[in-house]
Amino acid sequence: MSPLLSIERLSVAIGGVTLLDDISLSLDRGQILGLVGESGSGKSLTALTVTGLLPLIGGRIASGRILFDGTDLASLGPAGLRKLRGGRIGFVMQNPMTALDPVQRIGEQIDVVSRLHLGLSGEAARARTLDLMGQLRIPEAAAVAEAYPHQLSGGMKQRIVIAMALAGEPDLIVADEPTTALDVTVQAQIIQILTGLVRERGLALLLITHDMGVVAQACDRVAVLYAGRVAEERAVDPLFERPAHPYAAALIGCIPREGMAEGSLKGIAGSVPPATQFPPGCRFHPRCPHAVDICRTERPLLRETPDGGLVACHLAERIAG
C-alpha cells in the first residue's frame, strides 16, 4: 500500500526563485515525521505546500507532485483542495497568539470546521467541539468556548488551534513549529498532546521544528532540510547516534547535554543564504568544516545509507565511518 502522504521530487518557486528543490518525503498513518532545519531552509514552505496554501503566498509547484492517499493534489481544483484542508488535513500554526480570529468566539471558530467538513448541525458541532476540548484537557470547556482569544493563555490557544485541526476528522496533521512561540513548560504539554493523537488515533503527523530536542523526543523519522534541499532523511535513533550529513551533525551538536563542559555548546557559524544566493555544488559547503573541492562544484545526490535512510553528501561514508 502506498503511504498516506508522499512528496515526490517536489520543487516550489515563488516569483522566479526556486525555494524548494527536488524534495522527496513520505509519511504513513501512525507515524511522526520531523522536518528540521534553520530558518530559510524551506520547512514552513513545505507545510504550506502540503496543505495546498501555496497559491495564497504567491507560490507554485514548479515540478514534482504531492500524493495524498494516492491522489495528486495538483489534480484537485480549488474546491477539492478546500475539502481536504481542515477536513482530512489539519494544520497547526506556529504562533497561537495570532492564529485565531480575535473578534470571534472560540467555540464558533472550532464549530465551523465540523459543520463544514462533517456536515454537522450547529448543536452537534458544538457538542463535538466541547468533546474535543475536553480530550485536549481544556478546563471549563463550555466557558472557554464562549470566550474570545485574547482572554486565553498561549498554551490554551494552541490547544484550541489543535482542536480546530482535529475537528474535521483528519488523517494527517501538519504542525508548523507548534511550540516555538510557547513557554518551555507548555511546550512539553503540546508535544505530548500531538504525539498522543498519533499513538491513539493513528494519525500521521508532519512535525516542523528547529528544536532537535523535540525531534528526539517525538519523531519516528527525521528529514533535515538545508537551503531548500533534503540533506539527510533517516529514522531518529541512527540519525542522533551517527549523523551522516555534516549539517545534521552540526544541528545535533547544538543541543545542550547533561555534563557538558561550560562553553562547549556549539553553534553553526554563518546562516542559510537567501534563495537568490544559493551557492553551487553542495549548498552547505561554505559552512561545512569538511568541505573539499568536489563539494564546491558538484551537487551531492541523495544516496541510501545502510540503515535505510538517505543522505546527500559526497563525504558521508568518510564522516559517518
Next chain:
Amino acid sequence: MLAYAIRRILMLVPVFLAVSVVIFLILHFIPGDPIDNLLKVGAPPEQRAEMMARYGLDRPLPVQYAIWLGKLLTGDLGTAIVARRPVADLIGQALPHSLLLGGLALAFSTVVGVTLGVVAALNKDRFLDRAIMGGVLFGSTLPSFWLGLLLILVFAVGLGWFPVSGARTWSSLVLPVLTIGLGGTALVARITRVSMVDIAAKDFVLLLHAKGLSPMRIQIRHVLRHALIPVVTILALRIGWILGGAVTVEVVFARPGLGTLLIKALSQHDYPVVQASLLMLAMAVMLGTLLGDLLQAAMDPRVRGALS
C-alpha cells in the same frame, strides 16, 4: 460596556464647557456687532447705548457668558437680535434640512465607499483595483464647493436633470448629497481597501484558509468584518465633519439649513444665532466621537476587554 458609555458621556461635560467658551468668545473678537445692522447710518450714540443695554451687550463678557450658559442649560437659546425670532425656531427649521442632507451624504459615502474598497481589495493589484483607487484619489482631491459648482454646471445647467438650487423637491437633494458624499466616499474606499489588504495578510486568515473555508466567506465574514472597525470609527468622526462641510455646500446650492443660517447670521453679527449654530456643529462632532468609541467597543472584544 454600560459603565464605559456613562464614563465617556461624563467626559463630554468639560469638553462641552470648553467648546462653549470658545464659541462664545470667538465672535466678540470679530470687529463690529449686531447693533450695526439695526441702526441707521449716523444714528446718535445714545440710541446705540440703549440698544446695547436692551440686549445685555453692555455688560462685561464673563457676565454675558454666564447668562448665556445659564439660559442654554435650561434649553433657552435666546432670541435672534437681527432676525428678531427665537433662535430655537430658526435652528428647528434649519436642522432637519442639514440632518437629511448630511445623513444621506454619510449613507452614500458609506455604501459606495465600502463597496468600492471591497471590490478594490478583492482585485488587489489588478486593473479594477488601480482604476478604482485612481478614481478615488482624483475624487478626494476635489474641494466640495468647486465640485458642487461643477455638478451644477453639468447636471443642472447643462443636462437639466436636477434643479440648480433650493429644497422643494427630492431631486434637489441629489447634487448636494453627491457633492458632500463623494469626498467621503474616497476616504472610506481607501481605508476599507487598505485595512482589508492588511487584515488579509494576517496569520489568522491563513489558518481560516487552512480550515477549508471558501475565500469569499473569509473575505466577507472575517476580513471585511475586521476592516470595518476602523471604517466605522472614521465614519462616526465624520458625522460632525459632514454637517460642517454642509455649510459651504448649502450656500452653493442655496439650500435652507444650518450652514445657510450660520453664514447669514455671521454676516449680520447676530451673536445668539451664530453661537447656537456653532454649538450644534460642535455637539455633532462630540456625539460623533462618542458614537465612534462606543461602536468600536461594540465591534471589538479586545477593546471591551481593555476597558473592564
